[in-house]
Amino acid sequence: MRDYSNLSVLIVDPSQSMRASVHNMLTQVNINKVDQAVSAATAIRALTNRPYDVTLCEYDLGTGADGAGQDGQQLLEDLRHHKVISPWAIFVMLTSEGVYSKVVSAAELLPTDYILKPFTVDILSQRIGRALERRAVFLPVYQLIGQGRSADAIAACLANEAAQPRYAVDYARLRAELLCSLERHAEAEQAYAGILKLKPLGWALLGQARAVYALGRLDDAEALLRQLLAENPKFIAAYDLLAQLLRERDRDPEAKQVLEDAVALSPHMVRRLRNLGDVALATGDIATAEKAYKQVVSKAKYSEFRDPADHVNLVRALVHKGDAAGAASVVRDLERSMRSSPGVDVCRSYAASMVKQLSGDADGAAAELAKAMDKLAEATGMSSNLKLGLAHSCLTNRMDEQAAALFDELVASPDSGVDPEQIAALCKEAGCPDLGKRYTMTQDQAVDLAVREAAVLSRSGDPRGAVAVLQDVLHRYPTHTDLWSVSVTTMLHQIAELGWDAELATQCTALMRRMREHNAQHPLLPGLLAQYASLRQKAATNPTPAAAESN
Known part of the structure; x- marks a missing residue:
């Protein structure tokens, strides 16, 4: 035994x-x-x-x-x-x-x-x-896999598919999943296709659809998912991917119907209900959004993975409905039921700001929104959807700088799932179309516009304003090499005009170091280094109060 x-x-x-x-x-x-x-x-x-x-x-x-x-x-x-x-x-x-x-x-x-x-x-x-x-x-x-040697694991799976026929399909599935994890989606598609030749397995067809979707072949992915659901209407995960695909193609009403069908079959999955609430809210179906979000809050109440953003979503639906009392009740429930943390505090203040805005308390709404923004830097795990909502509230409360900072962060993050067109649409909806335009420009267009704006400010006697414009575009496009020399020149001009600034000098040296690492023979680098050294020497021998303090 x-x-x-x-x-x-x-x-x-x-x-x-x-x-x-x-x-x-x-x-x-x-x-x-x-x-x-x-x-x-x-x-x-x-x-x-x-x-x-x-x-x-x-x-x-x-x-x-x-x-x-x-x-x-x-x-x-x-x-x-x-x-x-x-x-x-x-x-x-x-x-x-x-x-x-x-x-x-x-x-x-x-x-x-x-x-x-x-x-x-x-x-x-x-x-x-x-x-x-x-x-x-x-x-x-x-x-x-545990050692991070996925490529070796793939090779081992391939060898064992032939050596251990009893487990051939299992090894093939594991190999396909590993290929997906390494973003080798074309090979993953072939692996799933090979499995399907042996046996029509639902998970293999879903895997093939996922690989095709990742390759950008959305028509093919949709066809595979429709085929899978026609053959097996109870294969729930296929609904989720199909809804995601439809949303990406701006077919939100169809995505909502797909998720409603999935929820009818499997009514308890919190992530699916959350997605249904999101797409319902996006399509203006406030009743469905409210129902879905209420179920999320209720079902997640005792969960180890509870997310305070679920309360925010429910408040958003109730605010759209015009139910200030119901929304305020949800905020109180959030305060009572979850211990304070940066993430919880962000969500509580954001939700409270929406309630105050609905009630006509513009000053109170702005104050709560400011609290949310202050705590956001400490919070982790905040979703892109929540940050977009925060940014929209900032715009409606004339907090454009805070909104722009959030937009910049979302655009700069490759994992945010937020594209410039979404931001432009949000800005237009909030009555700030000019802010949205900066995100739909190409990188070169945005840099060119910022450089020209900085030049105008510099010529008009505002070197600090010129530097601020370039610092902003540097934050958004830190790898744009042409921007480095222009920024150093403008920063050195401010130091020459207004006196030594230790923080600005540090930024200059960092940018010049990047210029040297990128191109040691950069034609402008010797002149910029000489100008920096001259200003540094001048500050040391004849310091302004600020320069003396920095020394």
């Missing part, structure tokens, strides 16, 4: 009698390191604190306070999405035969195994043994 004495197991089940029964079965096969969780939330806390060799999870986790309607599949998706467990963790679902037939074909993130109830100790032992055996087979590849 296999020795299981070193295994650690977590049982997740709301039923005390079922937990006791499974615990007893485990004891009979010499598994004594056993912990128990009664809900999704307590399971997440346990798995966050320590890894388990095996998790045995009841599919139907009930609708108690902690579970809030979440089932075992959704728990697994949360654990994988938030990387609480590793991709190779053993997660076994305990379920009835009727439920199994409904979920097995629709689940994208499959558990390691399903065990149908009722089951015996022999069946439980056999399934655990089989899972351990399978993990041992894949362990060398998992170790390569």
Whole structure:
């Protein structure tokens, strides 16, 4: 008999009698390191604190306070999405035969195994043994992945597809997923196509659609997703990707319908409800947005992954509806139910500013918005959607500089998902079309405009204004090499006119260092270095008060 004495197991089940029964079965096969969780939330806390060799999870986790309607599949998706467990963790679902037939074909993130109830100790032992055996087979590849050697892992998968035909499809799937993670999407598409030639598997067709989508072939991706949903209308993850694709193509009404269809099939997934609220709000369907956001706030109330931005979204929907009292109630709920942190404080102040704006308290709205902006620098994990909303509120409260700072941050971040056209549309909606135009310019156009504006300011006797314009465009385009020499020249001009400025001098030396690293033979560099040295010497021998203080 296999020795299981070193295994650690977590049982997740709301039923005390079922937990006791499974615990007893485990004891009979010499598994004594056993912990128990009664809900999704307590399971997440346990798995966050320590890894388990095996998790045995009841599919139907009930609708108690902690579970809030979440089932075992959704728990697994949360654990994988938030990387609480590793991709190779053993997660076994305990379920009835009727439920199994409904979920097995629709689940994208499959558990390691399903065990149908009722089951015996022999069946439980056999399934655990089989899972351990399978993990041992894949362990060398998992170790390569854990070491960050994804390319080597891909090669190992390819070799094992031929050497171990029993696991050929599993190795092919892992190889395709690794190719996607390395953004080798064309190879991933071929890998998924190879799997589909062997067997028409839903997850493989979804993987192929994802690869095609990443390659920018949106028509092909949409066709694959429509095919998948026609063949298997319960493959929920396909709805999510299709809605994302439709939104990217500015087909929000269709995306909303797709998400409504998905929610009708699987009504408890918080991320999907959140997306439905977003697209409903974007299409002006305030009733659907309010309903979706209320469900998000309710279902996430006891979640370990609770996001204060969900309250903000609900407030936005209620403000659009004109329900000031309802929105204020949501703000109070946020204050009561979540401990203060920079992220929570940002969301509370932002939500409060919207309520005050709706109530006609413009000064109060601006004050709350200023608090939100002050805390934003300390907050982490704030979504692009929330920052866009904050920027829009800043514009409507005549806080244009703060809005521009947020826009600059979003445009500069390749992961924000925000494009200049979105910002331009938001600025137009807020009555600030000129601000939006700066984001739809090409980089060279924006730099050229800033250089000309700085020249005008410099000639008119405002060297500080000229430097400020160039510092702003430098912040947005720090790698624009032509901007470096112009900025140094303008900064040195300010120092010559107004006296030594240590902070500005530091910026000059940093830019000249970048110029040298980029082109050691830069024709303007010797003159700029000589001018800098002359001004530095002048400040040392005949210091202004500011220069003397800096020395």
